[in-house]
Each structure stands twice: as structure tokens, then as C-alpha cells.
Amino acid sequence: MNYFRTAILLAGLTALFMGVGYLIGGAGGATIALLIAAATNLFAYWNSDRMVLSMYGAHEVDARSAPELVNLVATLAGRAGLPMPRVFLMDNPQPNAFATGRNPENAAVAVTTGLVQSLGREELAGVIAHELAHIKNYDTLLMTITATIAGAISMLAQFGMFFGGNRDNNHGPGIIGSIAMMILAPLGAMLVQMAISRTREYAADDLGGRIVGQPMALASALVKISNAAHVIPNEEAERNPATAHMFIINPLSGRGMDNLFSTHPSTENRIAELQRLAAELGSQGGMAAPTRPPQSPRRGPWTAPRGSGAAPRGPWG
Incomplete structure (x- = not known):
């Protein structure tokens, strides 16, 4: 996805934000919404990474x-x-990960305890390489700002439901309009998130596979994470669905509308692209990725006994 298209999509989110403001308060409401959107973008530029990390209870290691x-x-x-990013750990049984930060010099990689306990070292390396690819492509700033604006649109739409439905308000949308706004505004924001996120996931898979040198290790990790995400809930993500597109695999449970409007491409399509990349690189990892559920939790890679002398495997070691 080129930068022009990304700018258009972000402008679409801002326009949607202004549209909700107009329905609530007319031209004045649209102007206020524009000012709020500008302030939100500025705040998100400097603080969205800390907000998201705090939201998921991540602690730096x-x-x-x-x-x-x-x-x-x-x-x-x-x-x-x-540059070396900061590394964060989230105490969450669902295997997953995301990257955040306004630029590579101020980036962070966050992984869950479930991820490090259920993946092999090569698979974990593939996931981290994918997140580093997002950092290298400057996706992290875009994704965190998108999450912030989408969340603000949802909040503004709910605000309009309570204060925009007065029939005596010349600018208010009325009860029916307020209900429609409460449903359609977050839906529109979700569609824009999908447009921004899906192509960037393919690009991060490709670059991540090249960084780690083993595309099929990443493919294997995607299968395990996807299988687990359907059975292991991520309560923080369920409470904050606007941040779901930041994760390597959609962390939502798949209930209700989650699957229909997923911000991620299908795991099968991503694996097919990684298989093509493996063939291109002449990798030995051309076998199909496993489809069994994750094995029972084990010790994470940071808890290996000291002095074991075990050398890391793979071209990244």
C-alpha cells in the first residue's frame, strides 16, 4: 500500500469523525470534531504507544x-x-504480539506470555521478525493512530446517541438517525481499518520472512496463533476492539461480527504467500505448516537454564 493511499484512508477516518460531529451539532459540531481529530492525531503521535502498552498491561523486560x-x-x-526496540511482555495466555512506536528510534515490540510458551524458537523468531518489519515499514505509527481515531469515532457515536437524538435539536439526527449513527460510524471506521491493515500484514509477512530467513517458521507460528486465538480469549482486546488490527493475528474471539469484519487477511492466504516466498528464497522450509493446536505451555525462551551453552539455531542465531 503506497503512502498516498494510506493518507487517503486516514483522511477518510477524519472525514467520518467530522461527519459524526456534523450529525450531532451541525457545522459547529463538524468544526469541533475536526479540532478534536487534529488534537487526537497529535496526542496519538506522541503518546499512543504508551497508551496501548498500558492498555494491555505490558511491562518492559x-x-x-x-x-x-x-x-x-x-x-x-x-x-x-x-535500532534495538524496547521489549515488552504481556501476561496473557493467548499467543500474540504487536509492535508500536512513532518511528524505528522510538519503537517497542510486545509479546504475550502465551506466545513465548507455545512457540518454538524459530517460530518465535518469525513472529518477532514480522513485528520488526512493521517497524521498518513505519506501520506502527499509522496503526496506533488508526486505533486511536477509530476508538474516538466509536465514543463520539455513542455520545451522539445520548445527546443527538433530541427532536427539538435542529441539527440532531433524531432517534432513528442516532441509532443508525451509533451502528454505522464504528462500522465505517472498521472498514477503513481493514483497508489499511490487510495489505500491510502481507507486506510485513514478506519482509519478516526475509529478515528471519525461514518464511515457513513464520507460517507455522501463524497457524498456532490463529488456532489458539479462537479458543483462548484476550479480554483486553475484547474490551478494546479498535486495537485488534495491531496484533499479528486478530485477537478477537470470532464471536458475532468479528470474523466478517476482520482487520487481518485469512491465515490460509498469508501462508500461501509465505510458501511462495520460501520457494523464491530457495528455503528448505517448503513443507506445509502444522495445523494442530498449540501444545501445552512450556518454559519461555528467556527462562532457559543459565550456562546451558545451547547455541541458537537458524540463520538468525
């Missing part, structure tokens, strides 16, 4: 508290030509 995880991120960041 370092070479002392999680040596192998941090060393793995550092190795892959070096291969990607990126």
Missing part, C-alpha cells in the same frame, strides 16, 4: 529479566538494520 528473548530481538533487529 531487559537482558537481565528476559535474556534470551531480548537477545533474539536484538539479533533480528541487527539483521533488519534497525
Whole structure:
């Protein structure tokens, strides 16, 4: 997705925000909504990464508290030509991960405890490489700003339901209009999120597979994460669905409208693209990715016994 199209989509989110403001308060409401959107964008630029990390209870780890995880991120960041990002851990049983930050110099990679407990080292490396690809492509700023604006649209639409339905208000949409706005405005924001996110996931898979050098390790990880996401709930994501597009796999349970309006491409299509990449790179990982559910939790890669002397495997080691 080129930058022009991305700018158009972000402008669409801002226009939607203004449209909801207009329905609530006429031209004055639209102007106020524009000012709020500008302030939201500015605030999101500087603070959205901290907001999202705090929302998911992520805590930062370092070479002392999680040596192998941090060393793995550092190795892959070096291969990607990126500065070392901050590394965060989320205490969540669902295997998943996301990256955030306004630029590569202020980036962070966050993974769940479920991810490090259910994936092998090569699979974990593939996931981290995917997130580093988002950082390298400057997707992280776009994704966090999109999440912030989409969440604001949903809140404004709900606000309009309570204060825009007065029939005596010349500018108000009325009861029926308010109900429609409460449903259609978040739906419109979700569709824009889908347009922004899906192509960027394919691009991050491609670059991530090249960074790690084993595209099928990433494919295997995607299958395990996708299987687990349908059976292991992510309560924070369910409460904040506007952030779902930031994760490597949709963290929502799939109930209701989640699957119909998923911000992610299908896992099958992503694996097919990774298989093509593996063939292109002449990788030995051309076998099909496993489709069994994740195995029972095990010790994470940062808890390996000290002094074990085990050397990391794979071209990234």
C-alpha cells in the first residue's frame, strides 16, 4: 500500500469523525470534531504507544529479566538494520504480539506470555521478525493512530446517541438517525481499518520472512496463533476492539461480527504467500505448516537454564 493511499484512508477516518460531529451539532459540531481529530492525531503521535502498552498491561523486560528473548530481538533487529526496540511482555495466555512506536528510534515490540510458551524458537523468531518489519515499514505509527481515531469515532457515536437524538435539536439526527449513527460510524471506521491493515500484514509477512530467513517458521507460528486465538480469549482486546488490527493475528474471539469484519487477511492466504516466498528464497522450509493446536505451555525462551551453552539455531542465531 503506497503512502498516498494510506493518507487517503486516514483522511477518510477524519472525514467520518467530522461527519459524526456534523450529525450531532451541525457545522459547529463538524468544526469541533475536526479540532478534536487534529488534537487526537497529535496526542496519538506522541503518546499512543504508551497508551496501548498500558492498555494491555505490558511491562518492559531487559537482558537481565528476559535474556534470551531480548537477545533474539536484538539479533533480528541487527539483521533488519534497525535500532534495538524496547521489549515488552504481556501476561496473557493467548499467543500474540504487536509492535508500536512513532518511528524505528522510538519503537517497542510486545509479546504475550502465551506466545513465548507455545512457540518454538524459530517460530518465535518469525513472529518477532514480522513485528520488526512493521517497524521498518513505519506501520506502527499509522496503526496506533488508526486505533486511536477509530476508538474516538466509536465514543463520539455513542455520545451522539445520548445527546443527538433530541427532536427539538435542529441539527440532531433524531432517534432513528442516532441509532443508525451509533451502528454505522464504528462500522465505517472498521472498514477503513481493514483497508489499511490487510495489505500491510502481507507486506510485513514478506519482509519478516526475509529478515528471519525461514518464511515457513513464520507460517507455522501463524497457524498456532490463529488456532489458539479462537479458543483462548484476550479480554483486553475484547474490551478494546479498535486495537485488534495491531496484533499479528486478530485477537478477537470470532464471536458475532468479528470474523466478517476482520482487520487481518485469512491465515490460509498469508501462508500461501509465505510458501511462495520460501520457494523464491530457495528455503528448505517448503513443507506445509502444522495445523494442530498449540501444545501445552512450556518454559519461555528467556527462562532457559543459565550456562546451558545451547547455541541458537537458524540463520538468525
